Amino acid sequence: MTFSPVVPPALLLAVAVVALLLRLITMGQLARRSGHRWTTVWRWSGLTLAVLLMLIAAARPTLGGGDGADPGAAAAADDVPNIFLLVDRSADTAVADHGDGPRIDGIRDDVTALIDHYPQARFALITFAARPSLEWPLSEDAWSLAPTIAGVRPLPAEEVGVNAAAASNVLRYQLIAAGQRTPGAPNLVFYFGPGAPGSKAPQGEFEPVPGSVDGGAVFGYGAARDDAGLQRIADQLGVPYVPRDPAQPVGDAAPEAAGVAAGPAPVERADRTDLYWVFTLAAAVLLLFEIFLNLREYRAARTARREVTL
Structure with missing residues (x-):
């Protein structure tokens, strides 16, 4: 066990x-x-x-x-990336200025496409508005994650306002746990949201443990997104900021971590x-x-x- x-x-x-x-x-x-x-x-x-x-x-x-697993397979599995998906589900994501639909539709489509982009990865889903919620702990079961993503909807507007960095602490501890669980695996962080434009709430900061984020991207949505705020989040995470164009596949904009190729060859693992x-x-x-x-x-x-x- x-x-x-x-x-x-x-x-x-x-x-x-x-x-x-x-x-x-x-x-x-x-x-x-x-x-x-x-x-x-x-x-x-x-x-x-x-x-x-x-x-x-x-x-x-x-x-x-466990002990009966093939050592080569276990080593390969340890190289499979841990991907953390940070999804803004504030009322701002209901604004219909992303292509022909609301921002949340584009976010859900991009998250789904990103999962397909890394078919062998482990995924964690963290949603946030004024407060964060760990919707899906880090797992290889991407198939069961799909209904959870499809059910992500904008939350009602809150008086306290939206904190674009509300997921900071949850992400930090998830990265620490991932490092203990699979120390050889790269951690990719992908942020999806408009950046809390117009929010009067104090904005926090992302403070991951140095060296715990190996790649990823901050994706911005909507014509009225907060580019400056999103760029600041990208700088804090150490990843690039990518304003999303609905006509461009998200896989083209998703950078790869060093030594990690998108869609790696399937690895034989013992059944768990x-x-x-x-x-x-x-x-x-x-x-x-x-x-x-x-x-x-x-x-x-x-x-x-x-x-x-x-």
Whole structure:
């Protein structure tokens, strides 16, 4: 069994230790009280187990592709690029000034084309407006990523405004995790958006760990895009800024990282089976059972109050 955590392993371990310590403290307090019920102990244990199962799922355990894998294939797989897709889904992307349609249509088309441009790569999808969201952790399963990309829609306008660099911290930690998971793989970062034109919100900065970005591009969309802001983001990431022309295929504008060719030859890998869904399913069952017990107690309490009132 191997693991591909979506966040740094140290963070998962720290959360697990804190959860166990807090539960041991509450268990000790419960044991010192008179009249404690074992049902309460079991219910608390179930909730703690659900948290631990979710942490195991976040570590993304897989079967296969371990010690029995072909060493040459493993080395080749380590050279496959990690591609991070940063997609602006603010209300600005709904503006219809990119070719004959809204900016978001052009962004979705370009993201899809870029995935086809690197058929063997690993992809992560981070969307943002005022705040970031990791929609898809780094994975080789590009086929399942397609519906997620197709579902990306502009968010309603927010009073706080759009931060064009809202994905900075998420990207930084994803790059760190990718470096730990596949230290020999190049990291490509592609940014898609208009650059938050007209936003009054303070604009952050991208601060990746030096040397963690090996290539990519910042793509600008719309006639009223913020070219200066997008160029600044490109400088912070160390990649070129490319104003998007709908008539030009995005693959022509996508620069290659050193030593990485678009569309590499398929690499034979040992079959791997993701197990994270097993642990999330078990955690969901435990949480649903706890919700059921709470609802039952709530109904019983309401019934008892009605009887007292009558």
